[in-house]
Amino acid sequence: MPKVSSVIVPYAAYLRVYEPLGAFPEPERSHWARYARRPDRPSYQDELRRSLAGLLPIPPIAVPVHESGDAFVLEADGVTCVCPWRTRLRGWQALDELEEELPPPVLDAVLPPVVRRQAAQDYERWLARNPDARPWIRTATWQVPLNWFVLVSDEERRYDEGTAEVPPVLRYRTPMVQARRRVARALRTLKDTLDEGPLIDGLVDVGRWLEEFHPRSRVELDYGGLVHVLPAGELEGDHSAADVAEGIEALRRGDGAAAGEAYGRLVERWRAVRDRRSAN
Numbered sequence: 001m002p003k004v005s006s007v008i009v010p011y012a013a014y015l016r017v018y019e020p021l022g023a024f025p026e027p028e029r030s031h032w033a034r035y036a037r038r039p040d041r042p043s044y045q046d047e048l049r050r051s052l053a054g055l056l057p058i059p060p061i062a063v064p065v066h067e068s069g070d071a072f073v074l075e076a077d078g079v080t081c082v083c084p085w086r087t088r089l090r091g092w093q094a095l096d097e098l099e100e101e102l103p104p105p106v107l108d109a110v111l112p113p114v115v116r117r118q119a120a121q122d123y124e125r126w127l128a129r130n131p132d133a134r135p136w137i138r139t140a141t142w143q144v145p146l147n148w149f150v151l152v153s154d155e156e157r158r159y160d161e162g163t164a165e166v167p168p169v170l171r172y173r174t175p176m177v178q179a180r181r182r183v184a185r186a187l188r189t190l191k192d193t194l195d196e197g198p199l200i201d202g203l204v205d206v207g208r209w210l211e212e213f214h215p216r217s218r219v220e221l222d223y224g225g226l227v228h229v230l231p232a233g234e235l236e237g238d239h240s241a242a243d244v245a246e247g248i249e250a251l252r253r254g255d256g257a258a259a260g261e262a263y264g265r266l267v268e269r270w271r272a273v274r275d276r277r278s279a280n
Helices: 028-036 044-053 087-101 104-110 113-129 176-193 198-210 224-228 232-236 240-253 256-279
Strands: 012-020 071-076 079-084 137-141 157-160 169-175 218-222
Touching: 012 071, 012 224, 028 071, 028 079, 044 224, 071 218, 087 104, 087 113, 087 137, 169 176, 169 224, 176 198, 176 218, 176 240, 240 256
Parallel strands: none
Antiparallel strands: 012 079, 012 137, 012 218, 071 079, 157 169, 169 218
């Protein structure tokens, strides 16, 4: 296996679901129970480094050959909850999005067509045996999708500016029941006040995904690697969940001007992030 770099891999944000151990069937439940007691669990940066290391061989390894046995672990109200990485599944799903993200010459240089075709065939065969498979993690590069902010509130925001040795952290955590309730309320308002579009479609998709998990799960929105590209002042002042909630509440009241102001703050904030992507 190629040596994994120690370089920080930035620019991805994450939406994760942590399910209680009781939600998993045996023998998976026992595996995660043992895993949760490990003191040396890897981080999301380790997962990214391993995935990038797979691109170094010739031909590159587009998707891991074996599924990851790692997970993120969270203690919530005395209950151990885990969020399996499922790196192989997420890799297959990410390949479907690459054609929209990268120009064909760049995509062919990174992952030749023959490699992508083989990965697609492997996924098709695997999916036939696992039709109900779904990831516990969603990933977005160079942004946090606005519909993710609907799931959380500003009161659940945690910001830690970090130190020279420890990177900053900006994340939200909320009970699954709260996330589902917020999605339902927001959809009622948006469907009553807006035409069908990407915001509503994205929120419907996220809502359906959340329904796949145990009701006592926890939902986490993590800025992940975006903290490495955003200045500390911008991170500290980033209250996007509050802006989204304010905009939806303004729509519910019929106050288009206030909704426009909240949306304008969001657009300006995330345009700055997209501009950095273009600069790179």
